[in-house]
Structures are given as structure tokens and as C-alpha cells.
Amino acid sequence: MNSLVEKYAQKLDALTRRERLMAFTAGVVLILFIAYTLAIGPALERAKQMAVRIADQKNQIAAIAAQKVELQRSSRTLTRMCASVSRRGAGRSPRSTPSSPGCSAR
Numbered sequence: 001m002n003s004l005v006e007k008y009a010q011k012l013d014a015l016t017r018r019e020r021l022m023a024f025t026a027g028v029v030l031i032l033f034i035a036y037t038l039a040i041g042p043a044l045e046r047a048k049q050m051a052v053r054i055a056d057q058k059n060q061i062a063a064i065a066a067q068k069v070e071l072q073r074s075s076r077t078l079t080r081m082c083a084s085v086s087r088r089g090a091g092r093s094p095r096s097t098p099s100s101p102g103c104s105a106r
Contacts, residue, residue, distance in 0.1 A: 012020065 015023065
């Protein structure tokens with residue numbers, strides 16, 4: 001192992017200053033490429049996918065909130081209708097009281 005290191009050290013020492021700079025630059029570029037390929041690229045892709053999922057879920061939440069408002073409005077309307085039907089039928093016998101869908105017999 002030590003002889004291998006010495007062999008490469010001798011080769012590096014034999015290079016000119018310009019060649020050493022190019023070898024160093026190539027090494028740095030190689031390390032950055034590997035880091036980007038193995039770590040940074042996949043992390044950016046996951047972040048992009050999560051941003052899409054978050055936007056989709058925000059749209060779903062908005063749609064559900066709109067449905068909730070509509071259901072609450074319908075519930076209030078139905079409650080008023082049931083109250084109106086029960087007020088109109090208060091003097092009648094139970095058999096002749098008109099029933100409205102969704103109104104429970106109390």
C-alpha cells in the first residue's frame with residue numbers, strides 16, 4: 001500500500017504546475033459530480049415531489065372546506081324545513097302530519 005502511494009506521489013511530483021492544477025481541478029469536479037449524483041440530485045428530486053404533493057393536498061383541503069360549508073348550509077336549510085313542517089303539523093294527528101325527507105320523528 002505504501003509503495004502505491006509513493007508511486008503516485010512521484011508521478012504527481014513529476015508534473016508541471018499547470019498539470020497539477022488541471023489534475024486537482026479534475027479531481028474536485030469528479031468529487032462534486034459524485035456528490036451531486038448520490039446525494040444532492042436525489043434530495044432535490046424528493047423536495048420537488050414533496051412540493052407537488054403539498055400543493056395537491058392544499059387543493060384537496062380547499063375542496064373539502066368548500067364541501068363542509070355547503071353541507072353546513074344544507075343542514076341549516078333542512079333543519080329550518082323540518083321545524084316548519086313540525087310547526088304546521090302541530091295541531092294534526094300523527095298520521096296526517098306530512099313527513100319531510102331527513103326529518104326525524106321526535
